[in-house]
């Protein structure tokens with residue numbers, strides 16, 4: 001991988017016309033180790049957040065030895081990057097052939113489910129392979145309610161009464177029982193986990209069967225930018241949030257159980273930024289070489305505001321506008337699709353123009369993993385950068401949404 005001190009150095013040296021991902025292994029290691037040191041249990045990185053080999057390898061080096069996987073391609077990616085790592089197959093609804101592959105080829109012994117038909121599928125494979133059910137932990141995924149930028153309980157999760165029946169059923173067969181939930185991504189209220197724990201406690205006491213493990217899922221919020229015209233969202237830091245989660249776990253008497261978390265975003269978001277180029281400026285619109293069908297689909301949903309930094313092209317000798325005036329630009333993506341327009345503006349100096357670059361920060365989560373080849377555009381260049389996105393940079397080249405509030 002080519003290596004630069006900053007993304008600005010890279011942009012000025014490479015003058016890239018295609019998007020460039022700037023990977024910061026030290027930031028990834030820091031954020032992975034911080035999570036592991038704060039969470040009082042096993043950290044299982046959620047591979048769907050960013051399953052690139054260079055990310056998985058860096059995580060393995062940082063000491064992550066457990067991965068939350070959902071598909072054969074994810075099993076293979078983890079096996080390749082971290083051959084000794086444990087995998088948790090936490091997709092509640094699986095193809096029977098994938099269950100077989102997980103158990104037979106990858107030696108996976110932890111799975112989740114939210115319906116009795118899934119128990120039947122798993123049991124069929126277990127019988128066919130003559131595996132002792134007592135070596136397998138089945139986590140019942142419970143439905144949760146709460147506020148996250150992305151709610152996932154609409155799709156998965158058993159209601160409390162149903163979860164009780166499922167636990168009793170899998171205990172009767174001889175599987176080990178676990179309880180899990182996933183409150184959604186980028187939670188917006190610290191109480192979200194507590195409500196889920198309360199529900200898990202009710203289910204456990206009603207089921208009356210031994211529960212050997214509790215998995216609190218992902219959802220831990222990453223740090224992003226914010227729209228300067230709106231009030232900054234009031235979210236506790238990860239340290240505070242984890243303090244509260246630990247207290248809640250103790251209050252609901254889950255602290256004597258082995259715990260698992262499945263963080264994605266909070267571990268990988270900060271470690272990658274993206275250099276995009278302005279292909280054309282048309283009034284207050286910028287046409288860039290990336291968009292919702294490539295790295296920016298997560299921000300397209302309108303929930304996340306990414307911080308952005310202006311990297312002017314020194315080859316441009318004349319500019320209109322005032323360099324210290326930060327104004328909103330509508331950002332149009334690379335494809336010919338008319339929905340390929342970001343739902344939030346980028347706030348940048350008025351002088352930004354055709355040929356300039358923008359470094360979009362904290363984009364490691366749900367960016368590379370959501371790229372499509374739509375219309376023939378597929379950003380795939382990765383370089384290594386030493387300096388964290390939030391460090392350095394001359395003020396006039398800094399269009400972070402955060403500093404605008406000052």
Ligand SMILES: *Cc1c(COP(=O)(O)O)cnc(C)c1O
Nearest residue numbers: 046182185218219262263264265
């Ligand atoms: C996506 C997902 C995660 C990761 O969520 P983040 O919000 O990125 O932390 C964890 N667990 C499950 C089951 C998921 O589907």
